[in-house]
Amino acid sequence: MLDLEKLNEAVIEGNWKAAAAATHAAIAAGVPALTIVSEHLVRAMDEVGRRFECEEYFVPEMLLSARAMKASMEIVRPLLAAAGAQPVGRVVIGTVKGDLHDIGKNLVASMLEGGGFEVIDLGADVAPQRFIEAAAERHANLVALSALLTVTMPSMKTTIDAFQAAGLRGTVKIMVGGAPVTQQYADSIGADGYSDSAGNAVALARKLVAA
Amino acid sequence: MRLKLISCEVLYREMCHACAHSPHQVDLEFLPKGLHDLGGKPMAAKIQEVVDRTPEGMYQAILLGYGLCGNGLDGLEARHTPLVLPRAHDCIALLMGSRERYLAYFDGNPGTYYRSTGWLERGKGLQQLTHNTMGFDESLEAMIGKYGEDNGRYLYEEMNRYQAQYRKLTFIETGLEAAGKFIDEAAAEAGEKGWSFERVPGDLAWLVRLVEGEWTDAEFVVAAPGQCIAASYDATVVKVRT
Numbered sequence: 001m002l003d004l005e006k007l008n009e010a011v012i013e014g015n016w017k018a019a020a021a022a023t024h025a026a027i028a029a030g031v032p033a034l035t036i037v038s039e040h041l042v043r044a045m046d047e048v049g050r051r052f053e054c055e056e057y058f059v060p061e062m063l064l065s066a067r068a069m070k071a072s073m074e075i076v077r078p079l080l081a082a083a084g085a086q087p088v089g090r091v092v093i094g095t096v097k098g099d100l101h102d103i104g105k106n107l108v109a110s111m112l113e114g115g116g117f118e119v120i121d122l123g124a125d126v127a128p129q130r131f132i133e134a135a136a137e138r139h140a141n142l143v144a145l146s147a148l149l150t151v152t153m154p155s156m157k158t159t160i161d162a163f164q165a166a167g168l169r170g171t172v173k174i175m176v177g178g179a180p181v182t183q184q185y186a187d188s189i190g191a192d193g194y195s196d197s198a199g200n201a202v203a204l205a206r207k208l209v210a211a
Numbered sequence: 212m213r214l215k216l217i218s219c220e221v222l223y224r225e226m227c228h229a230c231a232h233s234p235h236q237v238d239l240e241f242l243p244k245g246l247h248d249l250g251g252k253p254m255a256a257k258i259q260e261v262v263d264r265t266p267e268g269m270y271q272a273i274l275l276g277y278g279l280c281g282n283g284l285d286g287l288e289a290r291h292t293p294l295v296l297p298r299a300h301d302c303i304a305l306l307m308g309s310r311e312r313y314l315a316y317f318d319g320n321p322g323t324y325y326r327s328t329g330w331l332e333r334g335k336g337l338q339q340l341t342h343n344t345m346g347f348d349e350s351l352e353a354m355i356g357k358y359g360e361d362n363g364r365y366l367y368e369e370m371n372r373y374q375a376q377y378r379k380l381t382f383i384e385t386g387l388e389a390a391g392k393f394i395d396e397a398a399a400e401a402g403e404k405g406w407s408f409e410r411v412p413g414d415l416a417w418l419v420r421l422v423e424g425e426w427t428d429a430e431f432v433v434a435a436p437g438q439c440i441a442a443s444y445d446a447t448v449v450k451v452r453t
Contacts, residue, residue, distance in 0.1 A: 060345065063366060063369050064365075100376045150280075180282045
């Protein structure tokens with residue numbers, strides 16, 4: 001008897017091999033790809049986010065769950081494409097120009113992918129122009145900016161201003177985050193949203209693309 | 212004047228040197244390196260505790276040996292004694308002697324990891340201040356022991372991959388480095404991590420002005436009793452909020 005909860009458990013426990021095996025079993029049993037993602041991967045990553053919020057999970061546990069989720073997604077992705085499934089949203093994410101910190105950004109990228117988004121990860125030290133080009137090429141509706149130093153936070157403003165100057169500000173929602181970033185700062189630079197953790201980022205992203 | 216200095220221990224040697232030469236009597240208290248890992252609000256709360264312990268009427272001002280430090284000084288309130296904070300993003304700006312010099316170097320040298328006397332010798336065997344940093348300084352063996360061979364190795368690689376994104380280690384020399392040991396250690400670290408190595412002369416004049424009471428508005432924010440220090444999100448770095 002196929003127990004699909006095993007897939008959820010494997011992701012929550014950070015066991016990528018068990019997640020891959022459970023995914024293959026589900027596909028063999030005829031479970032639709034979209035169900036695997038929305039009923040299992042999304043729910044499992046929501047639980048992982050919750051545990052991070054209440055400090056049961058820390059960065060290592062998050063990274064392991066993300067690894068397990070990605071192992072499952074690797075298998076499911078071609079089937080999703082074949083079924084014509086659409087992602088919840090398309091998000092371009094990166095750490096802003098001058099800043100090399102990326103672990104937090106990587107966690108948010110994983111959480112968004114696990115949350116059903118198509119994620120275009122530009123890495124770290126990303127110039128405003130690269131965000132603009134990637135968002136346009138990939139028809140993104142969301143841009144997520146990360147910074148870990150107060151000295152690189154001004155690059156968030158330059159990036160938002162660059163979208164404005166290019167006449168593209170209205171084509172995307174822009175969310176910001178990172179340890180020194182605050183709601184007040186996000187408001188002052190004209191960002192559409194701010195989240196204070198990887199766990200909250202997915203809920204915010206969903207709200208922004210639905211608006 | 213009688214002054215109290217509450218400073219990050221990363222600036223230990225530099226602050227002791229400056230205070231020893233100050234015309235004022237400065238009482239020093241150093242707090243652990245790494246408070247910024249707690250996050251802005253918790254760090255500010257920790258520093259507030261120390262500010263609040265300061266007896267009333269004993270000092271003309273409380274000096275803060277910090278910068279904004281990731282918003283760790285945002286919201287700090289002056290109780291009965293004024294607070295004085297340099298308008299610096301962090302200690303690297305202080306060691307370089309000015310915001311402008313720091314920003315110019317930072318922008319011109321992307322991928323630089325900064326070291327100084329305190330960044331090398333302070334915080335070794337650092338007590339884990341927060342679980343936010345859990346896993347970042349662990350050895351491969353420790354990670355394997357905790358998470359198993361496969362996951363342990365994966366985590367070790369993921370959490371140390373940042374090293375490949377940095378290109379240079381810059382040691383900020385202040386003239387207080389005893390017998391070359393700091394330079395040698397910094398150069399060795401650069402070699403181990405595959406980074407280039409540069410020595411840059413620091414400038415302690417800003418720290419000296421802090422402990423000598425030369426608090427111009429261009430370089431320092433002064434919060435009078437009842438006022439709070441706040442991030443300004445502009446070139447002045449910090450401001451006062453009533």
